[in-house]
Amino acid sequence: xxxxxxxxxxxxxxxxxxxxxxxxxxxxxxxxxxxxxxxxxxxxxxxxxxxxxxxxxxxxxxxxxxxxxxxxxxxxxxxxxxxxxxxxxxxxxxxxxxxxxxxxxxxxxxxxxxxxxxxxxxxxxxxxxxxxxxxxxxxxxxxxxxxxxxxxxxxxxxxxxxxxxxxxxxxxxxxxxxxxxxxxxxxxxxxxxxxxxxxxxxxxxxxxxxxxxxxxxxxxxxxxxxxxxxxxxxxxxxxxxxxxxxxxxxxxxxxxxxxxxxxxxxxxxxxxxxxxxxxxxxxxxxxxxxxxxxxxxxxxxxxxxxxxxxxxxxxxxxxxxxxxxxxxxxxxxxxxxxxxxxxxxxxxxxxxxxxxxxxxxxxxxxxxxxxxxxxxxxxxxxxxxxxxxxxxxxxxxxxxxxxxxxxxxxxxxxxxxxxxxxxxxxxxxxxxxxxxxxxxxxxxxxxxxxxxxxxxxxxxxxxxxxxxxxxxxxxxxxxxxxxxxxxxxxxxxxxxxxxxxxxxxxxxxxxxxxxxxxxxxxx
Amino acid sequence: xxxxxxxxxxxxxxxxxxxxxxxxxxxxxxxxxxxxxxxxxxxxxxxxxxxxxxxxxxxxxxxxxxxxxxxxxxxxxxxxxxxxxxxxxxxxxxxxxxxxxxxxxxxxxxxxxxxxxxxxxxxxxxxxxxxxxxxxxxxxxxxxxxxxxxxxxxxxxxxxxxxxxxxxxxxxxxxxxxxxxxxxxxxxxxxxxxxxxxxxxxxxxxxxxxxxxxxxxxxxxxxxxxxxxxxxxxxxxxxxxxxxxxxxxxxxxxxxxxxxxxxxxxxxxxxxxxxxxxxxxxxxxxxxxxxxxxxxxxxxxxxxxxxxxxxxxxxxxxxxxxxxxxxx
Numbered sequence: 001x002x003x004x005x006x007x008x009x010x011x012x013x014x015x016x017x018x019x020x021x022x023x024x025x026x027x028x029x030x031x032x033x034x035x036x037x038x039x040x041x042x043x044x045x046x047x048x049x050x051x052x053x054x055x056x057x058x059x060x061x062x063x064x065x066x067x068x069x070x071x072x073x074x075x076x077x078x079x080x081x082x083x084x085x086x087x088x089x090x091x092x093x094x095x096x097x098x099x100x101x102x103x104x105x106x107x108x109x110x111x112x113x114x115x116x117x118x119x120x121x122x123x124x125x126x127x128x129x130x131x132x133x134x135x136x137x138x139x140x141x142x143x144x145x146x147x148x149x150x151x152x153x154x155x156x157x158x159x160x161x162x163x164x165x166x167x168x169x170x171x172x173x174x175x176x177x178x179x180x181x182x183x184x185x186x187x188x189x190x191x192x193x194x195x196x197x198x199x200x201x202x203x204x205x206x207x208x209x210x211x212x213x214x215x216x217x218x219x220x221x222x223x224x225x226x227x228x229x230x231x232x233x234x235x236x237x238x239x240x241x242x243x244x245x246x247x248x249x250x251x252x253x254x255x256x257x258x259x260x261x262x263x264x265x266x267x268x269x270x271x272x273x274x275x276x277x278x279x280x281x282x283x284x285x286x287x288x289x290x291x292x293x294x295x296x297x298x299x300x301x302x303x304x305x306x307x308x309x310x311x312x313x314x315x316x317x318x319x320x321x322x323x324x325x326x327x328x329x330x331x332x333x334x335x336x337x338x339x340x341x342x343x344x345x346x347x348x349x350x351x352x353x354x355x356x357x358x359x360x361x362x363x364x365x366x367x368x369x370x371x372x373x374x375x376x377x378x379x380x381x382x383x384x385x386x387x388x389x390x391x392x393x394x395x396x397x398x399x400x401x402x403x404x405x406x407x408x409x410x411x412x413x414x415x416x417x418x419x420x421x422x423x424x425x426x427x428x429x430x431x432x433x434x435x436x437x438x439x440x441x442x443x444x445x446x447x448x449x450x451x452x453x454x455x456x457x458x459x460x461x462x463x464x465x466x467x468x469x470x471x472x473x474x475x476x477x478x479x480x481x482x483x484x485x486x487x488x489x490x491x492x493x494x495x496x497x498x499x500x501x502x503x504x505x506x507x508x509x510x511x512x513x514x515x516x517x518x519x520x521x522x523x
Numbered sequence: 524x525x526x527x528x529x530x531x532x533x534x535x536x537x538x539x540x541x542x543x544x545x546x547x548x549x550x551x552x553x554x555x556x557x558x559x560x561x562x563x564x565x566x567x568x569x570x571x572x573x574x575x576x577x578x579x580x581x582x583x584x585x586x587x588x589x590x591x592x593x594x595x596x597x598x599x600x601x602x603x604x605x606x607x608x609x610x611x612x613x614x615x616x617x618x619x620x621x622x623x624x625x626x627x628x629x630x631x632x633x634x635x636x637x638x639x640x641x642x643x644x645x646x647x648x649x650x651x652x653x654x655x656x657x658x659x660x661x662x663x664x665x666x667x668x669x670x671x672x673x674x675x676x677x678x679x680x681x682x683x684x685x686x687x688x689x690x691x692x693x694x695x696x697x698x699x700x701x702x703x704x705x706x707x708x709x710x711x712x713x714x715x716x717x718x719x720x721x722x723x724x725x726x727x728x729x730x731x732x733x734x735x736x737x738x739x740x741x742x743x744x745x746x747x748x749x750x751x752x753x754x755x756x757x758x759x760x761x762x763x764x765x766x767x768x769x770x771x772x773x774x775x776x777x778x779x780x781x782x783x784x785x786x787x788x789x790x791x792x793x794x795x796x797x798x799x800x801x802x803x804x805x806x807x808x809x810x811x812x813x814x815x816x817x818x819x820x821x822x823x824x825x826x827x828x829x830x831x832x833x834x835x836x837x838x839x840x841x842x843x844x845x846x847x848x849x850x851x
Binding site: 320322341342343345346352354359360361362363364365366369370371374375377378381384385386392396399400404406407408409410411428 | 531533712718720724728733735795
């Protein structure tokens with residue numbers, strides 16, 4: 001169909017939209033309320049066969065509630081769900097699965113002791129005579145599904161023997177093992193490395209070609225524009241707008257998401273730095289990393305880029321005293337330091353904000369103020385006895401500096417949003433008055449607003465003379481924030497980049513070990 | 524940008540929080556049992572009778588205080604009753620060798636510490652689960668007592684040694700009760716008012732998070748096993764002194780009564796939550812129930828049924844209450 005070339009039709013009912021087929025699955029005026037909260041308010045969402053629809057919105061926009069409504073976990077309070085234009089109710093998760101709706105979650109529960117095929121067909125394996133599992137057919141169909149998504153895993157392989165990427169493929173195969181018409185992908189690339197993300201994109205193309213309707217939820221704009229056909233934007237549980245992806249751009253989407261004009265500009269920083277604070281030489285570990293050497297100046301932000309599994313977090317956790325290195329030396333302000341435990345690292349002025357906030361970074365069942373003061377108890381107490389007033393004062397000082405939003409300082413940390421929890425973790429470390437702060441994926445899984453706040457704050461810390469190490473897998477973030485970048489590959493330093501060398505191409509090339517042209521991809 | 528609303532320290536006053544706590548509920552139960560006992564037996568409200576009643580729980584409660592910290596930190600020690608047997612056997616052997624009272628006390632405490640250190644080393648150095656380690660040492664320590672004593676008993680403790688289990692400090696107030704009260708304060712302060720106590724809660728809620736916050740997790744856990752061993756040693760001195768003899772079956776089955784006391788006191792068996800005041804009240808509840816039933820000539824087996832029912836009942840009460848309020 002030929003359209004006008006230059007002048008966009010201004011009249012609202014676009015003929016192209018009018019002529020679109022019936023959506024496979026549609027939400028029409030869905031409202032979902034919980035006691036005291038309206039999670040979704042009269043939202044609309046349309047998913048078409050053979051097309052990818054990206055659902056975008058900040059944290060708390062209602063994306064996960066939509067997923068749970070579509071998969072039958074939540075029942076809507078009002079509104080209609082339409083399957084092929086006919087109203088349908090999903091009384092249970094099983095009903096949604098029977099209707100051909102499946103979801104690939106970030107953390108699908110898999111079973112290490114079972115085989116690939118058993119994991120894929122758990123609960124709905126093909127049955128033979130006497131109701132026993134028909135193993136021949138189970139394995140054959142598992143192989144078929146795996147081949148359909150471009151994987152050559154053996155159906156009989158035990159899951160515990162597989163790597164993370166292969167396990168992810170099993171999770172996807174499990175989602176596709178029911179005859180799915182609608183595939184929901186909830187931040188599928190959050191835990192994947194560059195190469196695996198590329199494979200996932202190919203998988204999405206395959207699924208599209210098979211005529212499946214795909215709902216794609218992601219925080220990453222580059223991938224939305226890479227693979228989506230349509231977009232739908234939610235904000236605070238409300239439908240804001242939708243349309244074809246080619247009719248919009250980065251700024252327009254961000255503006256719809258946040259409701260105001262926001263250009264994500266990385267904070268401007270002064271390039272002048274102070275003296276060397278941290279120097280690491282020939283730092284090695286028997287299995288995780290080898291010959292890591294670098295130095296870090298006051299006021300400098302040093303980026304660490306690499307693929308998942310390149311050993312970046314392992315180096316950082318070793319500098320923080322979690323794992324013992326097999327060799328090498330650490331100097332702080334020129335003096336050699338022995339760091340055998342986090343307590344010694346903190347005493348030496350090195351602190352670490354881990355990637356895994358819920359498990360390592362914070363103690364979510366304890367109140368906010370106790371989380372903040374935990375490493376600083378030596379300062380807020382007298383002869384080992386707690387002084388609550390001092391604890392509250394210290395916690396208040398740093399929480400307010402980070403503009404924490406919380407009902408009170410003795411609120412349980414776990415009740416806060418991810419972004420606010422991250423602020424408490426950072427407040428905890430600043431309260432120790434460190435020399436070096438290591439941030440491991442500091443903005444992973446937090447919304448754009450909080451992201452910008454974390455970036456601004458990192459710049460401010462550096463300006464105040466703190467030495468900052470930032471581990472990040474997001475190229476714009478690494479490039480936007482770092483003064484220098486170390487790229488790691490397979491446990492070794494692949495490159496140290498500064499100034500004009502810091503481009504997306506050089507990062508990707510060194511991280512993937514491509515020495516020739518960028519177009520040559522390793523398989 | 525500055526915050527328009529400063530964050531308040533607390534939304535709820537500490538007093539309001541305390542009134543709604545588990546300890547308040549348990550205190551009501553204790554009062555109810557006390558009143559019921561007054562009606563059930565005319566002999567109950569007698570100063571000497573009540574003083575006797577405290578011997579039912581003082582020795583177990585001393586260990587329960589240390590056990591409470593251990594359970595809050597996410598560990599458990601099931602070998603405590605066997606440590607008593609080991610300590611008592613060591614003291615009995617020392618008596619045969621002519622050791623005096625100060626030496627006996629030192630041997631009792633030292634054996635307790637050594638047994639606790641062995642448990643702690645196995646758990647923290649070899650990274651073994653504490654429940655498995657202490658089930659093993661439960662048999663090991665008790666087994667040593669049986670090998671040494673067989674079907675014999677050690678007697679002949681010096682007269683001055685009798686004070687710990689039979690002496691009175693003032694009127695009806697026994698030495699054991701004073702120890703119990705003193706240790707309750709010491710452990711209450713240790714758990715609720717010191718950095719050490721804070722790290723116990725942190726470890727019990729998330730040991731990895733505590734490690735990443737600079738807490739010396741293994742050292743704290745080791746100290747908790749040491750403390751539990753030490754308290755078992757003190758309990759062994761009191762109990763041996765009270766009985767005046769050592770048999771290998773001494774304090775048999777106490778580990779479960781102690782764990783019951785800890786759990787009844789509101790300590791989460793999963794770790795991370797609990798309080799010493801709760802354990803103190805739970806000690807009184809258990810002591811009052813067993814003593815009241817004893818006055819009524821209820822046989823021991825029925826008593827353990829009652830204690831079991833009490834434990835399940837008190838623990839289910841808040842759950843039942845919320846089900847009635849929200850369910851319907």
